[in-house]
Amino acid sequence: MNQYSLQKKLFLAFIFAIAMAFMESAIVVYLRELYYPLGFQFPLKEIPVFIGLVEIGREMATITMLTTFAMLIAHNKRETFAYFSFSFAIWDIGYYVWLKVIIDWPSSLLDWDILFLIPSPWIGPVLAPLLVSLGLTGAAILILFREKANQPVQMGLWMWLFEIICGLTIIVSFLIVPLQAGIPRRYSWELFLGGFIPGILVFAYTALRSSAGKRRTVRLRE
Numbered sequence: 365m366n367q368y369s370l371q372k373k374l375f376l377a378f379i380f381a382i383a384m385a386f387m388e389s390a391i392v393v394y395l396r397e398l399y400y401p402l403g404f405q406f407p408l409k410e411i412p413v414f415i416g417l418v419e420i421g422r423e424m425a426t427i428t429m430l431t432t433f434a435m436l437i438a439h440n441k442r443e444t445f446a447y448f449s450f451s452f453a454i455w456d457i458g459y460y461v462w463l464k465v466i467i468d469w470p471s472s473l474l475d476w477d478i479l480f481l482i483p484s485p486w487i488g489p490v491l492a493p494l495l496v497s498l499g500l501t502g503a504a505i506l507i508l509f510r511e512k513a514n515q516p517v518q519m520g521l522w523m524w525l526f527e528i529i530c531g532l533t534i535i536v537s538f539l540i541v542p543l544q545a546g547i548p549r550r551y552s553w554e555l556f557l558g559g560f561i562p563g564i565l566v567f568a569y570t571a572l573r574s575s576a577g578k579r580r581t582v583r584l585r586e
Contacts, residue, residue, distance in 0.1 A: 370512050373437055374450065374505070380433060381451045385458030388426065392459075393466055404469065406476060407546025408485075420481050430455065443511055450504035453497035460490060476548050479538055486538035487548050492556055496534060499564055506571055518574040519567075526566055533559030 368376070399409045434448035463469050470477070470490045479486040479493055507517050519527070537555040541548045 370508055373447075374508070377433070377437065377447055377451050378454055381430075381454035382458045384426065384429065384451075385455045386462050388455070388459050389462035389466060391422070392463065396467070406548060407543075408478070416481075423481055426455075439511075442507055442516055446504040446507040446511075449500040450508075453500040453504070456493055456497040457501075460494065484539060486535070487541040487543075487551075488538045488556075489551055492534075492538070492551070495560060499560065503564075503567055510571070510574075516574065517567075517571045519570050523566065523570050527563055530559040530563030530566070534563075 396404050399411060430448055430451045433451060434444045434446075438444040438447050460470065469475070473491040473494065474489045476487060477490050479488055510517050534556055537552045537559070540555075541551055543549070
């Protein structure tokens with residue numbers, strides 16, 4: 365697959381992620397028909413422990429598949445991260461697109477959803493993970509095209525640590541949603557944006573700085 369052009373690799377990654385998104389949404393449609401025949405809503409229904417464990421296993425398998433695909437298509441660690449981020453983001457966006465097509469859900473981007481189950485349920489409005497996915501898509505495409513131009517985005521240890529902290533801040537915003545009688549009451553957009561915006565700004569700064577540094581190096585060599 366490494367003989368393909370960057371554009372073709374991105375196209376294949378897009379198709380792969382959209383297909384995975386359909387499988388994911390199809391499973392959710394089945395589960396909602398079984399447990400929420402009148403439509404998904406909070407509070408959550410109790411499900412057997414066995415089914416819960418299978419769901420966690422399915423989520424782990426999904427991440428494993430996306431990671432393996434990224435490793436197969438990439439040349440180096442930066443590209444692996446970028447292809448994983450791109451595939452994950454398109455899969456996430458595609459999941460909600462397919463649900464909208466199949467069962468006309470969500471009715472609003474502010475509808476509450478269960479986003480993930482590991483290590484405990486992540487709860488948030490649909491808009492929040494979509495914003496993260498859009499950010500990941502942009503960052504991944506930038507990284508890949510910079511790799512192609514031999515101007516890689518160079519992120520040092522402290523930059524990576526900062527980005528990880530920003531990501532964890534976003535995750536915490538999904539884990540601390542207050543529930544009243546099992547119904548989420550308020551999402552902390554302040555906490556979400558406190559991780560999302562700095563993460564984007566620092567990545568953009570790092571990308572611009574490494575690009576400028578590469579141009580200076582080329583001029584010196586000339």
